[in-house]
Structures are given as C-alpha cells and as structure tokens.
Amino acid sequence: MECVKKRASHSGVCGRYKMDLYLQIRKMGINMKTKITELLGIEYPIIQGGMAWVAEYHLAAAVSEAGGLGIIGAGGAPASFVREQIQKAKELTKKPFGVNVMLMNPEADEIAKVVVEEGVKVVTTGAGNPGKYMAMWKEAGIKVIPVVASVGLAKMMERAGADAVVAEGTESGGHIGSATTMTLVPQVVDAVSIPVIAAGGIADGRGFAAAMMLGADAVQMGTRFLVAKECTVHENYKQKVIAAKDIDSAVTGMSNGHPVRQIRNKLTREYLQLEKEGASLEEMEKLTLGSLRKAVVEGDVVTGTIMAGQIAGMVSKEQTCKEMIEEIMSEAEKLLKL
Amino acid sequence: MECVKKRASHSGVCGRYKMDLYLQIRKMGINMKTKITELLGIEYPIIQGGMAWVAEYHLAAAVSEAGGLGIIGAGGAPASFVREQIQKAKELTKKPFGVNVMLMNPEADEIAKVVVEEGVKVVTTGAGNPGKYMAMWKEAGIKVIPVVASVGLAKMMERAGADAVVAEGTESGGHIGSATTMTLVPQVVDAVSIPVIAAGGIADGRGFAAAMMLGADAVQMGTRFLVAKECTVHENYKQKVIAAKDIDSAVTGMSNGHPVRQIRNKLTREYLQLEKEGASLEEMEKLTLGSLRKAVVEGDVVTGTIMAGQIAGMVSKEQTCKEMIEEIMSEAEKLLKL
Numbered sequence: 001m002e003c004v005k006k007r008a009s010h011s012g013v014c015g016r017y018k019m020d021l022y023l024q025i026r027k028m029g030i031n032m033k034t035k036i037t038e039l040l041g042i043e044y045p046i047i048q049g050g051m052a053w054v055a056e057y058h059l060a061a062a063v064s065e066a067g068g069l070g071i072i073g074a075g076g077a078p079a080s081f082v083r084e085q086i087q088k089a090k091e092l093t094k095k096p097f098g099v100n101v102m103l104m105n106p107e108a109d110e111i112a113k114v115v116v117e118e119g120v121k122v123v124t125t126g127a128g129n130p131g132k133y134m135a136m137w138k139e140a141g142i143k144v145i146p147v148v149a150s151v152g153l154a155k156m157m158e159r160a161g162a163d164a165v166v167a168e169g170t171e172s173g174g175h176i177g178s179a180t181t182m183t184l185v186p187q188v189v190d191a192v193s194i195p196v197i198a199a200g201g202i203a204d205g206r207g208f209a210a211a212m213m214l215g216a217d218a219v220q221m222g223t224r225f226l227v228a229k230e231c232t233v234h235e236n237y238k239q240k241v242i243a244a245k246d247i248d249s250a251v252t253g254m255s256n257g258h259p260v261r262q263i264r265n266k267l268t269r270e271y272l273q274l275e276k277e278g279a280s281l282e283e284m285e286k287l288t289l290g291s292l293r294k295a296v297v298e299g300d301v302v303t304g305t306i307m308a309g310q311i312a313g314m315v316s317k318e319q320t321c322k323e324m325i326e327e328i329m330s331e332a333e334k335l336l337k338l
Numbered sequence: 339m340e341c342v343k344k345r346a347s348h349s350g351v352c353g354r355y356k357m358d359l360y361l362q363i364r365k366m367g368i369n370m371k372t373k374i375t376e377l378l379g380i381e382y383p384i385i386q387g388g389m390a391w392v393a394e395y396h397l398a399a400a401v402s403e404a405g406g407l408g409i410i411g412a413g414g415a416p417a418s419f420v421r422e423q424i425q426k427a428k429e430l431t432k433k434p435f436g437v438n439v440m441l442m443n444p445e446a447d448e449i450a451k452v453v454v455e456e457g458v459k460v461v462t463t464g465a466g467n468p469g470k471y472m473a474m475w476k477e478a479g480i481k482v483i484p485v486v487a488s489v490g491l492a493k494m495m496e497r498a499g500a501d502a503v504v505a506e507g508t509e510s511g512g513h514i515g516s517a518t519t520m521t522l523v524p525q526v527v528d529a530v531s532i533p534v535i536a537a538g539g540i541a542d543g544r545g546f547a548a549a550m551m552l553g554a555d556a557v558q559m560g561t562r563f564l565v566a567k568e569c570t571v572h573e574n575y576k577q578k579v580i581a582a583k584d585i586d587s588a589v590t591g592m593s594n595g596h597p598v599r600q601i602r603n604k605l606t607r608e609y610l611q612l613e614k615e616g617a618s619l620e621e622m623e624k625l626t627l628g629s630l631r632k633a634v635v636e637g638d639v640v641t642g643t644i645m646a647g648q649i650a651g652m653v654s655k656e657q658t659c660k661e662m663i664e665e666i667m668s669e670a671e672k673l674l675k676l
C-alpha cells in the first residue's frame with residue numbers, strides 16, 4: 001500500500017493539463033502488489049476462506065484462476081479425500097492454491113503430510129496451534145498462515161514461525177471469536193511484523209478498501225464466494241445467503257464455548273432454546289450432528305446449518321469468481337485512488 | 339470523498355517532475371468537507387459519542403472547540419441538569435455542539451423541549467424512535483441524527499425525517515446491537531439517501547479512513563474520547579480503558595435482550611453468572627443499579643460498570659481532544675491521500 005512512495009520514484013511524462021497528469025499518475029499507480037501477493041505469488045490480494053464442506057476443488061481452482069488464492073477446506077474430511085481434492089484442483093489450475101487444515105480433524109497428522117506430498121504452496125490453519133507441523137511445512141517451502149481471532153494468538157503464531165496471519169472478526173461465518181474485524185485487524189497489525197490478512201464482513205470493494213486502511217495486506221472472503229457459480233453448495237443454501245438481511249445471522253454455542261455464526265432457521269431456534277434451558281452439550285450436539293453437510297449437500301436449510309457471515313445481508317447475486325474479483329478490485333481501485 | 343472529481347475540475351500548475359506534480363495535486367486535494375461537515379457546520383467529520391454520565395459539558399465543549407462535534411449525553415439525567423450542562427458548554431465554546439437524548443429517560447419530553455429552548459444545533463437519539471419530537475425539532479432548525487443498529491431502523495428514521503443516522507456496530511461500548519461496523523455501515527449506506535456516520539471500533543486514523551471507504555460521511559467515537567484530558571471520568575475508569583486488551587470486553591444482558599458492552603471485572607463475572615443460572619431480571623438489575631455512576635464518579639472499577647468499546651485495546655494514552663483529532667486527521671490524510 002505504499003503507493004505514494006512508489007509513484008514518486010517512477011518518472012513520468014508531463015502533460016499540459018492537470019487532468020491528463022492526474023490520469024497518468026493514476027494509471028501508473030495501478031498496482032495491487034502487497035506483501036501477500038508477493039509472498040504467495042498471486043495477482044490480487046484476495047484469499048478465499050477454507051470453509052468446511054463448501055470450499056472444495058471447483059471453487060478453490062476458480063478463485064486461483066481468477067488471480068486470487070483459492071483454498072480447499074479440509075474440515076473434518078479424511079486425508080484420502082483431501083488428497084483427491086488437491087489432485088483435482090491441480091487439473092483445473094496451474095496457479096497456486098492452498099489447503100485449510102482444521103487442526104481438530106482426527107486425521108490432521110496425515111493431512112499435514114498430504115499437503116507436503118502433493119506440493120501444496122499455502123496452508124491456512126484453524127481451530128488450534130499448528131506448531132507441531134511447522135518445521136515439516138516450512139522445510140517443504142509451504143507458506144503457513146494461521147487464522148487467529150485475538151492479538152495474543154497472532155503473536156504466538158508469529159513466534160512459531162507463521163508467514164502471515166488471517167485476523168478474523170466475529171462477523172465471519174462459522175466458528176468465531178469475539179473481536180470484530182474493525183477492532184481486531186489494526187491491533188494485530190500493531191502487534192506482529194508478519195503480514196496480516198483481514199477476514200470477516202468483507203464482500204465488496206468498500207470492505208476491501210477498508211481492510212487496506214486498517215493495515216491489512218490482503219483480505220479473506222468466505223460468504224461472497226459461497227454463492228459463486230463455481231461453488232457446488234446446494235442452490236437452497238445459496239438462496240438463503242442471498243435472501244439474508246443485515247441482522248439475519250444467529251450465533252449458537254455462546255454458552256458452551258463453541259460459538260458458530262449461521263443464518264437463522266429452525267435449527268438455530270431449537271439450539272438457542274436448548275442453551276437457554278441449560279441443556280447438556282450432548283443434547284446440543286445431537287442437534288448439529290451432520291447438520292452442515294445436510295445444508296451444503298442436501299439443501300436442507302430448515303434443520304441444516306447454514307454457516308455464513310453477517311455480510312450475507314449484502315451478498316445479492318451469483319457470479320463467477322472472476323466476475324466477483326474483478327468487480328471488487330475495480331471498486332477498490334477507485335476508492336483507494338490507485 | 340469525491341476527491342477524484344474535485345481534483346480533475348481544479349486547474350493547476352504543471353511542474354517538471356512527477357514528484358512535484360504529485361505533491362501539488364496532493365496539497366490541493368486536502369479537504370475534509372463531507373456531507374456531515376456541511377450539514378453540521380463543523381471542521382472535521384468527527385463526532386463524539388453521547389455517553390451517559392461520561393459525556394458532560396467539559397468534554398463536549400473541548401471536542402467542538404477542536405473542530406469536531408461535541409455531544410452532551412443526557413442519559414437518565416433530569417431535564418434541569420441537561421439545561422445546566424448546555425448552558426455551561428455554551429460558556430466554553432461558540433461552536434456547534436449537540437445533545438444525545440436517551441428516549442427512555444423518564445423526562446425525555448421535557449429534555450426534548452430544553453434542547454429547543456436552549457438553541458442546541460444537533461440532537462442525536464438513542465434507545466427508541468424520536469418520531470414524536472421530530473416536527474418540533476425540525477421546526478427549531480435542529481439537525482436530528484438517530485443512532486441505529488440495523489438497516490431496518492435506519493430506513494424508518496429516514497422516513498421519519500432524520501437528517502442523518504449514526505450506524506453503530508456491536509463493537510461499541512454500552513448498549514449495543516448485533517451487526518458489526520464493517521457489515522452495518524455499507525448496508526445502511528446502500529439503504530438510505532441521508533448521510534451515514536460510522537460508529538463502533540473507531541479510534542485512530544486507520545479506523546477513520548476505513549469508515550470513509552465503507553461509505554460513511556463522518557465517524558462517531560466514544561472510547562477514545564473517554565480518556566481525553568478534558569473528560570471528567572474518574573482516573574480509575576480511564577486507566578481500565580487504557581490497560582484493556584483486544585478481548586477484554588464482555589457483553590452482559592444477551593439473555594435478557596439488553597446487551598451492554600463493558601470491560602470485564604467482578605461485576606461482569608457476577609452478572610454473567612446470574613445469566614447462566616437463569617436468574618430473574620430483577621436480580622440482575624439489582625447488581626447494576628447505579629453501577630455506571632459508581633465507576634464514572636467514584637472510580638469503583640470493581641463493582642461499577644466500565645462501559646467501553648472493543649477498541650479500548652488500542653487506546654493507550656490520555657491526550658487533549660485537540661491532540662486526538664489532529665492526530666486522527668493527520669493519519670487519515672496520509673491513508674486517504676487527500
């Protein structure tokens with residue numbers, strides 16, 4: 001984002017009118033190089049969230065092909081499935097893509113090896129501390145980017161050798177922390193020296209530009225990519241995201257320490273009622289066993305879990321990943337006066 | 339924020355080098371005029387939050403003198419006290435300032451008249467619908483700016499005749515809604531034609547610039563002004579805000595529909611425990627009766643309520659309001675390339 005310095009160091013032709021000059025400067029300044037595009041070898045600083053069940057190889061490959069960084073979400077899937085996903089993505093794109101390793105996955109150890117064996121370039125991690133895989137991944141040249149929800153965790157990940165962190169605000173879909181993007185991102189930026197990727201509540205050029213102002217070097221988006229044409233999520237799921245208003249998400253699990261943001265439906269009402277009644281964790285888990293798969297694969301948006309961020313209220317149409325990324329970059333270019 | 343257009347329409351001198359040209363354009367572009375500075379007749383688009391007990395006349399006058407818009411928070415105070423506050427502020431500044439009318443105040447009707455009688459220029463409102471005072475206020479030439487936490491309420495306020503709205507994210511201190519600043523602001527901007535002031539999680543030039551990118555015409559800040567030298571809040575309260583980390587705030591009252599963000603202490607632990615136990619509203623209210631006053635006036639930060647936003651984690655020192663505003667505008671100028 002150091003465009004001022006960059007512009008000053010490039011010599012340019014001098015036109016007769018301010019307008020010409022301005023346009024020339026503007027044209028020369030178009031440059032979306034950031035620490036993250038350099039680190040990952042991508043064109044635009046837009047990373048797709050590694051959503052479990054949702055972020056499979058079609059979506060990841062499409063985002064990477066469009067110039068961002070696609071991510072395959074390993075979620076709770078077996079290692080063999082993750083390997084297959086990586087291989088299929090490689091058939092669709094020669095550009096770099098990543099894998100999100102959910103550290104509570106029972107096969108996390110094997111998945112950690114699979115990403116090395118398959119030559120994956122970038123790994124993001126969620127739900128824990130990837131410390132024990134760090135040496136192996138770094139040796140394989142993998143860029144390791146943990147997702148964090150607090151300054152403390154960001155600092156810990158930097159010490160552990162992370163190449164960057166995703167600072168994810170509570171407005172995100174799925175498993176969340178408490179700090180919002182607006183407050184978390186600048187505080188993480190101040191606390192670490194590695195690049196910071198902002199996530200949570202970002203779905204257009206305005207959110208992208210805002211994240212840059214907060215000091216981020218890239219954004220990660222989940223909810224908008226959920227409704228991408230290349231995303232294989234059930235159409236019912238996409239339509240729920242598109243129909244959602246600004247305050248249509250609910251957070252379940254606040255009382256049991258596993259907060260999850262999703263779109264309100266019969267399931268969230270029942271879950272919140274159980275929480276109010278002080279039900280046991282077992283009772284609550286019975287309700288959500290396989291419920292994300294049910295929504296994503298079967299399109300059951302009544303008793304399934306429709307994970308999505310608050311910004312679903314602004315997501316209004318299906319587009320290709322390329323259309324989304326180009327639209328966002330074009331809006332951001334105007335706002336940031338690149 | 340339409341600086342591109344403005345620049346293009348100003349003719350300028352053409353220097354020999356790109357750097358000169360860039361600096362000239364940059365200099366000419368410095369302009370913090372927005373719809374809100376025009377509407378309110380202020381120098382900088384920074385408004386101070388009308389925090390109950392905290393936002394009294396010293397603070398309000400100091401913010402207005404520094405070029406922002408100071409606000410006296412009527413909170414639950416009697417009308418006579420509010421009148422006195424307004425009169426004292428007028429002794430300290432000739433610049434415009436506002437009053438925040440908390441609509442659940444039992445003397446709201448009288449306070450509504452006091453602001454007219456005292457010639458107050460701007461009224462912000464919280465905790466309800468100011469519809470019934472709108473005609474009287476508008477006739478008196480008062481600019482009416484309700485604080486809203488959802489798109490629906492913003493639209494309703496526009497229809498009722500509001501001049502602008504404050505879109506306040508859940509990261510704010512005190513009584514809160516659920517949508518975050520990052521998601522709420524652009525959605526409100528898209529939904530209404532009146533100017534939008536962003537609030538929640540904003541405390542420096544980065545947050546200011548981010549809010550502008552999201553489409554806001556001004557920001558409202560509470561937590562940073564809490565520790566202003568001119569703020570008469572007890573020193574213990576200020577020190578708790580300064581010491582707070584990114585995830586040190588708690589939200590009480592989620593279970594009873596009156597969520598309040600504050601800094602964690604013995605009080606929040608006890609309150610949250612009562613909520614967990616399903617205690618009655620009466621039991622909970624007993625705990626918080628007069629607790630904000632206790633913290634603000636007496637400096638009891640153990641059993642008092644220390645209302646503050648999540649951005650307290652970034653607020654690190656006492657300064658005058660002038661120092662704060664100048665620092666923020668200077669940071670923002672660089673980021674926004676004004």
